[in-house]
Structure formats: structure tokens, C-alpha cells
Amino acid sequence: MPDPTQPSPGGRRWRPSRRTVLKTGAAAGWFLGGAVAVGGGYLLGNRRSDRSMEDLDGRPLRILSGRDDTANGQRGLLVDQWNLRFPDHPAEMVELPGVADLQYGAIHAALQAGDPAVDVVNLDLPWIADFAKAGRLLELERPTEGGYLGRPLSAGEVDGKLRALPFNTDVGMLYYRLGAATDYATGTLSAEDAARIADWEDLRRVAEGMVVAGGFEGGIAMQLDAYEGFTVSVWEYLLANRVEAKSDGSIDFGDPSPAVAQLEWLSRELHEPVGEGTMILQESLRFAEDASLEAFRTGRTAFLRHWPRAFQDLRSCDREFDVGVVPMPGRVLGGQSLAVSAASERPDAAVRLIEFLTGPMAQQRLFEPGGFASTREEPYYDAIAQTHLLDPAVEAPCDDGGSPRVEAAQLFRALTGRDPEDRLDPGPEPGTRPAVERYTRFSRVFQEVVHGELEADSTPDLSRLQDLLDEAVAGR
Template identity: 35%
Template sequence: MTYGGRRTARRRRVGPVATLGSLLLLLATACTGGSGDAQETGQTKETAEGPIVVASGLDVTGSGSVRQQLIDEWNRRHAGSKARQATLVELPGGADQQRSQLLGALQSGSARYDVVNLDITWIPEFAEAGLISPMPVAETGAAADDDRDFIRQVHATTVWKDRSYARPFNTDVGLLYYRPDLLTSAGIDVDKQPTADWRWDQLYSSVKTLDLNPVRSDELAGWTTQLKQYEGLTVNTVEAFAEAEVELTDGTGRYGSSAAELKKGLDRLLERVDRGRVQPAALTSDETASLTDFVEERAVFLRHWPYAYGALADQMDPDKYAVNRLPGKAVLGGQNLAVTADSRRAEDARALITFLTSRQSERCLLDAGFAATRASVYGSAAESCWPRVAAALRPAGDDPKAAATGEGGPRTQGPDARAAYIRTLGAALTEAVQRPRTPYYGAFTQVLQSHVHALLAEERPDTAEAADRLDDALRDVFAGR
């Protein structure tokens, strides 16, 4: 499916769009979820046989597959009901490939998915196309109280045109990691480094004190991030735009910026690159490469996601890294669980989603390295992870014995540091911003990446000219042209 070719809001049949590998996966999933003829046997969506099929991307935390463990816990709790068993299908490839596979499967009916784990930026597109169903709204009672426990900004990612189409599963937000050892060796007071109100100017000041001016990728830089031409570049750009108070769209996906506003945002991004003395390799770096540069002492500061906290424990001594909120604005990431419009198991699918996003399940996700979506999980009275799930996971948090003795795993920062990290993460989520909400997000991010990456690669970038070109392109994108 292409953005320019779709004008109807409802779902329609299309020809094959998947690769051979994707088609094989979808055929296998169709067998797992029951044949496409089942609807014609008199079964209703709620009474169809076969497992509840959940489609999701791969777990990037290295946690021991917490999503699968949560599915297993649900299955144990419904061991007496074959009809309520669930199965997880993990889609291969990156986010763009997963999106294409899901769109192809749901539009063609080639796979019987009941629940889809969608990137938060995909909700408007899937909702507008009629591929996912709105969630029931509870005005009062326990269900309403439960919904209000979701962090407000995070829950807003499930909404399109005033209707919620999903429940928040795991979230994400940009954080700032830094090297206390390198700062201390330069005579910089580490105690005055990132606080709740830390600003980019203070980062620039530290970089200036360090007298850093990297030319080659093997030299120490002020900071590094993800500026490769992919979604990481979109995130970094939107964060710079947000700090410059540049809003690209309104709540209905209509373009609301201008060339002059875009210039302000592009200037702010270039300022971060120049004054922050960014690692030259950042222009080709994704999450893995930027994390490696930080670990291997090629950057003092690092913009990254929460799962990096657990990854660093496996690669660095605990006194060589620290984390706090990102200066300025941080962008939300994450995934939401939605019921497909064609699900024959809609009632059971909603019950499964309620379980997977419960307080206990969200605590499991946090312990595994994800960011939880519920405010209560970050409080002192948070409920514990399901015991059998906790036992099955590789601990992403701290083992007090291992921290003290160095036995049984990496020497971590300890429970106090992890508690501080969790407080920091919870606070960052409450003030995070969203990327543009639009059913044309796929086209938008490709256009933005192309224009911004070309600007960053220029020896003498002209932000005024780049803003004019970008403004023209975005007007077309958000109009669906």
C-alpha cells in the first residue's frame, strides 16, 4: 500500500505486498490461527476456536523474551480453556518491514491475527484504514480507575480522532547517559552534571571544558546519538524541533508549520551537532553503533533509550556510566496493543490485552528493561512482577549478591542506583512529547529523514534553503499527496 494511492478511510482488499519470506510467515500464522473459512461455519468472533494470535516485533532488550513469558503466564492461568490459549508470532526485520507485513496481512486477510503490537506512530494509520477496533470506554468504576493509571502522555498515543484504539504496552523515552570517569579526569564536578533541569547549554559548557573537537570517528567526542537515515534521525530531529517550539501538525494530522518555523528547528539541530561536538560517526549510527561508541570511550554523553541502562551493565564497570533525563524535550517511543478489526476472538483478545498491560505485567516489563506505561509502577507501592515470569527472566535489574561479590553476573550499580534510575525514567515519561500524529507517518518520516540527512552531510549547510524545500515536501505529505 502506498500513501498517495489511499483515499478511503475503510479497509479494502489489495494485492500481495509482502516479500517471499513475509508470505511464508503469514501462511504459517494463518495455519496457527485457524483457516480463513472458519467465519463461514457459523462461528462468531467471540466463539471461534484456535489460539488468540498476537503479532509483535522482536524483543530488543535481551531480557529473555518477557513478552513470551507474559503470554505463557496467561496460558497457565487459562490452562483449562483451550479456546483462551494465546500464541505469540514475532515478526522479523526492522520497524518498516514489520509495518509492511502487518498492513499486508490485515488488508488481505492472509493471517488471522487477533492482537497486534503496533509502534505508537502507526496507530492513526491503522485506525484510519479500519484495520483495528476502538477500545471500550469505561466512564466510571474499576475499569475507569485502571485506565487512569496509564501515564497521560503515554495513553495519548493510543488515541486518534478522540477515540482510543489500543492500550499502552511498553513505552520508551530519550535519556542522557554520560561518563563520570571522563568528566572527573577533566576536573569537572560530576555532582553538578545532569539534574532534572539540566540544559543543552550546560552540556556544551562541559564539552568546551573538555576541549573536544573530534575530526575522525576514533576520537573522543562530546556526545553521540542516532543520526543515520532511519527513524532515529526523525526522533533526534523532532526533539530539536520541540525544544525550538516547532509543532509540525495539530491533533488531527494537519500540517501547521512553515518554512520559517522549520528553519528554527533545523538551526537547533545543527547547534546540537556543532556545539555539542558530536561524534563524526553519528551520521551513520543507529542504536547499536552509538552505544558501542559510548562504551568504547568515543563519546562523553549519549542520547539513547531506557534499554541501554541494562545493556551497559553487561559492558561497563558501574562507576563508568550514569543516566539522567535528556536536556530539553524527549520524544516518546514504544508499542501499543490493539485488537484487529477482523478478529473472531475480539472479547478474548481484549481480555488478553488487559492482562498484558496490568500493573503486575507492566512491572515485569520494567524489570526486563522496557519502560512501563503505568504511573503506579514507578511508585514506592508498585506491585511485583508475576512470580513465575520474574523467575524465568534474566534479571535486568540488580542482584544484591552479584553487586556485592561480583558473582552470578555483571557487577551492577546496585539497588539504590536502579531505584534512582526508575524515578528518573518515570519523570521523563511525564514530560515527553510525541512525534507527529498522522495516518501518513511512514511517508512523513522518510521525507524528513531524506531532507535532514542531506543537510547534515553538507559542508556549509544552508538551513533557510533546506527549510523551504522541506516545507514544500511536508505540505504534500500531510495532505496525502
């Protein structure tokens, strides 16, 4: 925690009052107690164990991973820390292309070939079941010390066996212009009114009112280009409209079905006029993360669906408005998990490595300077306790240099369904994408069929969607 007598890099001074300290004692005490309990079983984030590590014969442990999007390369720094702690068992991270399909292809090729030079793979959550069912991933011992968030940890389970540990997590979040009071004409929303948005009907009511009164081009900007973000955003739309998912996260698209009916409504919300705009900005059909964020930032929409990392971008020093964030209705879990290749010739060392990279110290680093969402509880309670110690009379810094993550409570709610300060009733946990074999093919077919139909300004023809998805999962 920063020195209370010194200004933070943003100029904000830490001035805890007796009342504030008492108010945050439970949260801070929980964090410190948890850190002691967990720290007793960890050394630099690595679980102490009698497990020995194999001789690497001069070959470093190799991790296949997507691009390091953390601030200042925190993933790479964690690998450097491992190498300093275990110089006889060095590791290296091999960054794959930024496109998800290319990452999947490279990892699939290495695992299918049984490449012994690949020890650890960093997997998008839906890929875990695919590779595990094909026998490509080592089964892991279940953690005994606790501390992981439940949903990200369970995402690594396939058929009751743990195959991956959560490295970083992600979840859909809803961004809005924060104001002291709600004003549809300016598109500002009070924090209290934003917290009441629980489903798509709530969001539609407010967003359409702002489009009409404020002249926005769209109620919300989303990621609906024909890539993996499309599958995630559409899944969230369906769940937010109370379409029920099966236990494996899949949805029935038989025609007729509630899901098909909602996809027809999605087409209307993209194309039917609302005031001078539409409920969902039409250009969202060509938006990935950056373009959707820019549409919201420049005032074209009242709301934005995005991932947690957008918060710091929107709080930049040149912002024209204060940004607020709440869990996205129907939010879907994202993130990546670390697994050990079944073909690794150094499985004990590889397991120790992923325990280190998902341990408490590593998760604190990925959360604070890295800007990612932590897969463990402690960083959230730490950030919330620090936020309570801020002097409300001093304006918050506009950058993230040393300042607490003030959105930590909302992010914790989105990932767990629980209020970290027990002020609100528990809500639902985040949904998931389907845990099916050949998920990548499943998602590609879903994008090709549904995106193509939504681009046409007509009622989408989805009569064969379920059959085509079944064929994709079956490998036909």
C-alpha cells in the first residue's frame, strides 16, 4: 500500500480516518488473514511441495501462449521471476499470433503431434474440453489451499477431472457515462440506476430512452464482427434475454425455439429505427474490441459492452466524461488457463511452473500493474480496501499509475455473482460458452451462419442452424 503521508503518482493523498479504517477492517483483515494462510503454503507464489523437478537437460520449459496484452509485459516478467527463483529449471514463453484461430491451430498442431518440446499451453477456456477429451492434457491435482475464484477454476474441469489452472480471467462488462443523477438527454446514468440493470429488458429501456432523448446513433456498441467476439456477444445477448443454457453451456437452436426467436429480435435491434438511431449500433457488425470502444468514447452510443481492460482506457487523462461500469447482463466468462501437455517429458517441472504462474503473487501482479482480472479473490479485496482509504475530497487520478482499481467491486460481482461487501443480494454467476468437442469449428459455423443472416436487413433464416452446429461438433 502506498505511504499514507505521500501523494500517489496521480496526486491523490491517502488519508485514512478512524471511521474509514473501522469500515474497511473486515475487508482488509480478510485479505491479510488470507494472505498469511496462503503465504504459509507458497514461496514466491509457488506451492511448496516435495515434488522434485526433472533435469531439463539444458532445454527450457516451453510455454505456448497468445500475445502478452498485460501492461508492460507482466506475463513475461513472471517468467523472468521464475527463472531467477529456479535457474536450473528455466522457462520461456513462445508468443503465438494474435488471432485466436491461428493460436488454436498452432497449439493443436503441437499437441496432436505429441511435440515433447512443448510443456505448457495457455488455452482459451472453450479449448480445454476439446484438448482434454482428445487425451492431450495432463490431469492435475486439485488445489487444497483455496483462494481461486470458483468459476474460473471450474472452467478447467472436464468430466470431473482438473485439466487446467486459471491464468487470467475475463468477463463481459457494461460501460456507461457516470453522473450524479440520470439524465437521458446527456446519456449520463447514476451508479444507483446502473446497478439496477439486471437483464436486456432493463438495458433496452434505458438505452432506447437515451437514443431518443440524446440523439445517439445507437443504444450500445458491441463486438459483432465475424470472429470469436461475435459468439461471445451473441451468447450474452441470449442469456440476458433469459434463454436457458444446458449444463455444458450449449443452447438449443432447433427451429422453432426461444433462442431462434431471440436471434430474430437481435436482427430487429440492429436494423429497426429507434429515434434517429438503433438499439444496437449497426456498425457493431463490423466491430471488434478497439472499434467498439472508440464508438462509445466518441459519443456515438450510450453504452458499451466490453472486457474489464477497457476501464483503464476509458479513464485516460483526456477523457470527456466519467466512466462507470457494472456487470453486463447475461455476461459470459472469458480468460485463459494453463495446462500441461500430456507429451511433456518434464511434467513435474511443468506443473510446478503453472502453480507458480497462477499463485497469489503472480495473480496480484497480473491484476495491479498488469491490468488483467485476477483468478484469485485476494487482489479484489485488497483493491477495495485501498479504495476506501482514498480521500473523497481529492479528485481521483486519471491514470492507473499506482492508484487502486476502483472498479474491483463491480468486477468481483461480475465474476462471482457476489457483492464483496455484502450490500446486495447474490446474483447469478457468469455464463459460459459451450464446453463441446471441436469448439473452434462450432464457433466458426455459428459465426458464418448467424452473422451472415444478421447482416441482411431481413428476418434471419436459421432453420438449419442446429443441424449445422451438430455436424461441426461431430467433425463432419
